[in-house]
Amino acid sequence: MNLDEKKLEQLLGLVVNELGAASNAALVVLGDRLGLFRALAERPMTAAELADRTGTHERYVREWLSAQAASGFVSYEATDDTFSMTPEQSAVFADEDSPVAMVGGFSLLPAVYHDEPRLADAFRTGKGLRWSDHCNCMSCGVDRFFRPGYRAHLIAEWLPALGGVVEKLERGAKVADVGCGHGYSTRLMAEAFPNSEFIGIDYDDASIGCATAEISGVRNLRYEVARAQDFAGSGFDLVTMFDALHDMGDPVGAARHIRGALKHDGTLMLVEPTAGDSLADNLNPVGRVYYAGSTHICLPTSLSQDVGLGLGAQAGEKRIAQVLRQGGFSQIAKAAGSPFNMILEAGPCRPRTTRGAAARSQSGRMLRTQGENCRDRHHLPPPSRPRLAGRRPVPLVLEAAGCARPPQMARILDAHGGGVTEADLRRGLGYCGAAPVHPGDGRNHPYDRLAAAAKSAHFAAVG
Numbered sequence: 070m071n072l073d074e075k076k077l078e079q080l081l082g083l084v085v086n087e088l089g090a091a092s093n094a095a096l097v098v099l100g101d102r103l104g105l106f107r108a109l110a111e112r113p114m115t116a117a118e119l120a121d122r123t124g125t126h127e128r129y130v131r132e133w134l135s136a137q138a139a140s141g142f143v144s145y146e147a148t149d150d151t152f153s154m155t156p157e158q159s160a161v162f163a164d165e166d167s168p169v170a171m172v173g174g175f176s177l178l179p180a181v182y183h184d185e186p187r188l189a190d191a192f193r194t195g196k197g198l199r200w201s202d203h204c205n206c207m208s209c210g211v212d213r214f215f216r217p218g219y220r221a222h223l224i225a226e227w228l229p230a231l232g233g234v235v236e237k238l239e240r241g242a243k244v245a246d247v248g249c250g251h252g253y254s255t256r257l258m259a260e261a262f263p264n265s266e267f268i269g270i271d272y273d274d275a276s277i278g279c280a281t282a283e284i285s286g287v288r289n290l291r292y293e294v295a296r297a298q299d300f301a302g303s304g305f306d307l308v309t310m311f312d313a314l315h316d317m318g319d320p321v322g323a324a325r326h327i328r329g330a331l332k333h334d335g336t337l338m339l340v341e342p343t344a345g346d347s348l349a350d351n352l353n354p355v356g357r358v359y360y361a362g363s364t365h366i367c368l369p370t371s372l373s374q375d376v377g378l379g380l381g382a383q384a385g386e387k388r389i390a391q392v393l394r395q396g397g398f399s400q401i402a403k404a405a406g407s408p409f410n411m412i413l414e415a416g417p418c419r420p421r422t423t424r425g426a427a428a429r430s431q432s433g434r435m436l437r438t439q440g441e442n443c444r445d446r447h448h449l450p451p452p453s454r455p456r457l458a459g460r461r462p463v464p465l466v467l468e469a470a471g472c473a474r475p476p477q478m479a480r481i482l483d484a485h486g487g488g489v490t491e492a493d494l495r496r497g498l499g500y501c502g503a504a505p506v507h508p509g510d511g512r513n514h515p516y517d518r519l520a521a522a523a524k525s526a527h528f529a530a531v532g
């Protein structure tokens with residue numbers, strides 16, 4: 070066998086690093102459990118001081134600190150034999166409230182190591198492993214892994230990226246969070262929008278037990294054990310699913326049921342793992358975390374249920390959109406994203422209205438864009454932005470004959486008017502090619518530029 074020395078060296082270097090990482094992961098869990106990271110984040114300490122501060126044994130703590138220093142997770146000062154944490158190390162390992170807290174991701178690893186023999190059996194039989202089959206409170210680790218992202222983005226970015234949803238939540242809306250797990254996302258929303266009613270739904274009764282235990286005085290929130298494909302209730306303004314659709318055995322059935330449970334102008338907000346549409350797109354560190362987690366957890370969960378579609382955690386936007394379309398959603402667009410999540414917005418397609426048809430015939434040529442054959446007009450509330458003195462905010466709804474997504478609309482409008490960016494458009498854009506905009510000051514305001522570009526592109530302007 071001819072081995073290329075250089076390639077072999079590179080591979081071995083990688084593998085040594087991996088062995089260290091895999092073995093140290095258990096020590097990160099231990100350090101989190103014993104409060105070692107949190108105590109060290111307070112000030113620089115010797116091993117003896119940290120042991121004293123945390124009620125642990127000095128010799129063990131010294132070895133643990135050495136492993137963390139070699140991993141780059143804590144810092145070491147040889148001159149006075151002290152250990153410390155930089156603000157960045159603290160943000161990742163010691164501060165549960167930080168937007169970049171990552172210890173939660175480590176805390177689900179004991180379960181996947183412990184469950185490896187059962188997974189090996191599943192590989193042989195093709196059968197699945199239910200969510201509740203995993204040990205060591207795997208769901209607690211999943212919950213902790215996702216919390217920082219939800220805390221950082223859900224209320225501030227993701228909900229405002231959906232057309233008209235925040236306004237409905239502020240007025241009072243009915244919301245279901247399906248596959249809610251320990252219910253953190255549901256609770257965040259319930260606390261932020263006290264006029265709305267929230268129900269968190271999950272088929273795992275242990276998770277719902279944990280969620281319910283944390284309700285503590287949030288009155289507009291309850292949880293229920295039920296399946297996504299047949300939970301009770303209807304007339305929802307908003308249904309959310311956080312990192313759950315791809316875990317389901319029958320995601321098409323779930324989408325179809327949710328479609329039926331939504332109001333005619335309701336919205337499905339789907340949070341799914343960030344992924345490209347092909348394996349080649351996902352060969353990167355985030356894809357690696359998700360493919361591994363998917364093999365351990367997501368895929369076996371799906372294969373343990375009826376239908377057993379087995380989407381996997383890196384299904385990608387196209388495949389997820391296909392599932393939603395099969396479930397009866399026709400208006401699907403990517404609304405936002407973060408390093409770990411992509412946020413899709415989907416709405417039921419409604420029949421064409423007479424007003425829409427009239428507007429089309431008056432406007433002459435209609436622009437056809439690629440996408441689903443959804444011809445309906447989606448009137449959205451005006452975007453929140455400062456009102457212009459002396460001008461009545463009359464929404465202008467732009468309409469395309471197909472389902473144009475923000476990037477497509479931006480490209481089309483930019484080509485016709487120049488200077489209209491996707492960001493301009495997102496400020497006022499709902500799905501299915503409808504952009505409600507306000508008149509600006511008539512000069513170089515983005516909304517005026519948008520309206521001028523739309524006119525030139527022969528979009529139908531309604532309202």
Ligand SMILES: C[S@@+](CC[C@H](N)C(=O)[O-])C[C@H]1O[C@@H](n2cnc3c(N)ncnc32)[C@H](O)[C@@H]1O
Pocket residue numbers: 200211212215247248249250251252254270271272273276295296297298310311312313316317318319370374
């Ligand atoms: C990755 S966890 C996400 C949990 C939670 N949404 C979060 O983000 O922390 C996926 C969740 O989907 C739930 N689930 C899987 N299949 C389900 C089904 N058919 N109906 C309802 N919930 C399901 C699991 O019990 C689990 O809580």
